[in-house]
Amino acid sequence: MNNYKLAKVYDQKGDLTKRWFVGYYxxxxxxxxxxxFKAWLSTRFKTKAALYRKARELTENINNKLLNGYNPFQHENISFTCLIEALEKIVSLKKQYTRHRTALTYKCYLNNFIIWLKSANLTKITVESFNYQYAQQFADYLLTEKKVTNRTYNNYVEHFSTLFNELVKREYLLRNPFTKIKKLPEGDRRIFAYTNQELELLKNHFPKNNPELWLVIQLIFYCAIRPNEIVQLKIKHFDLVTKTILVPGYISKTRQTNTIRMPIPFYEYLITLDLKKYPDEFYLISKDLRPGEIKIWPTRIAEQFREECNKIGLDRKLYELKHTGAGLSIKNGANIRDVQLHLRHTNINTTEIYLRAFQGSTSNEFIQNFPEL
Known part of the structure; x- marks a missing residue:
């Protein structure tokens, strides 16, 4: 004999003036x-049809848990936890095993979600009460009120789908309300690059006035290394014999270990820095942007870069140097596979965005060497 009785709807004989609930023993x-045990239905549902629809969903959710061994006397009654508390718990767990920047993104997205919940008077909504209709309302809010781009919209949908998958996995609810939210077409991501004149401004200013930042600039331009990776690279990761840079998986954006070959101009510059005089465990970019033992935040690099650019009237982002280096290599005839490997793109479709941005028509070499019929 089972130690439980499956859940069913207690509809108060259809009386809408009384509170309906789903109960199980x-x-x-x-x-x-x-x-x-009672799971009360929200008073927000004003019609019998809405109440029965929600009651069926809740009944299925509870019975699925009971059939899979759920015991309310042994476990926290997570079905009826406040949604905000549940999501904050998941984001806190994410922080333990995701990159710092990823964790910050989840936190930022959740904060905006909570702002919407407050505006919709839903701060006390429980996990099991949040359904597809609410998810769609939030998605609509992103477009109509926040006026986010299609790409940002899709990022929200993807991140919240991931968070709610964690809730499903932990049996907070039966199905993910965000799986039915359609992503929007993004089109090609815009690629911004420095002009030749802007590159000249960099070359005329930074080597003399801020050689430490000049090294950072070259790491991004020549080697397509991200600022968050740069501040974690150590002297030992630079091999002047093989002319390579090792980017370990634990600091890489993709979590994959990669070896980057140094373009000759950067290799020749790196030799002049005499890195051998520093201990292997020193960070290449540390306090004051010099080699040292202290790990710094990538924002420190961005702040100093902005300060220097203001001095020369340059309004550009540091990371756009990566796009610039890739674009110039394409214009110089680099093949797409080399560019993909150098930029460490896991998907060649991402690399093709660079091709479309920097090579809008067939090259002269292609036309001149086209085979005869």
Whole structure:
């Protein structure tokens, strides 16, 4: 004999003036008596049709848990946890095993989600009450009120789908309300690059006035290394014999270990820095942007770069140097596979965005060497 009775709807004989609930019985571990557990339906549902629809969903959710061994006397009654509290718990867990920047993104997205919940008077909504209709309302809010781009919209959908998958996995709810939210077409991501005149401004200013930042600039331009990776690279990761840079998986954006071949101009510059005089465990870019033992935040690099650019009237982002280096290599005839490997793109479709941005028509070499019929 089961120690529970499956959930069913208590509809108060159809009386809308009384509070409906879904109830199930579970045997008390000490006295053996069957105890009734109630999951009250929200008063937001004003019609019988809406109440029955929500009640069926909740009944299915509870019965699925009971059939899979759920015991309300042994486990926290997570079905009826406040949604905000549940998501904050998941984001906190994410922080333990995701990159710092990824964790910050989840936190930022959740904060905006909570702002929307407050505006919709849903701050007390429980996990099991949040359904597809609410998810779609939030998605619509992103477009109509926040006026986010299609790409940002898709990022929100992807991140919240991931968060709610974690809730499903932990049996907070039966199905993910964000899986039905359609992503929007993005089109090609815009690629911004420095002009030749802007590159001249960099070359005329930084080597003399801020050689430490000049090294960072070249790491991004020549080697396509991200600022967050740069501040974690150590002297030992630079091999002047093989002319390579090792980017370990634990600091890489993709979590994959990669070896980057140094373009000759950068290799020749790196030799002049005499890195051998520093301990292998020193960070290449540390306090004051010089080699040292202290790990710094990538924002420190961006701040100093902005300060220097203001001095020369340059309004550009540091990371756009990566796009610039890739674009110039394409214009110089680099093949797409080399560019993909150098930029460490896992998907060649991403690399093709650079091709379309920097090579809008067939090259002269292609036309001149086209085979005869």
């Amino acid at each position: 579970f045997k008390h571990p000490e006295n053996g008596k069957m105890v009734l």
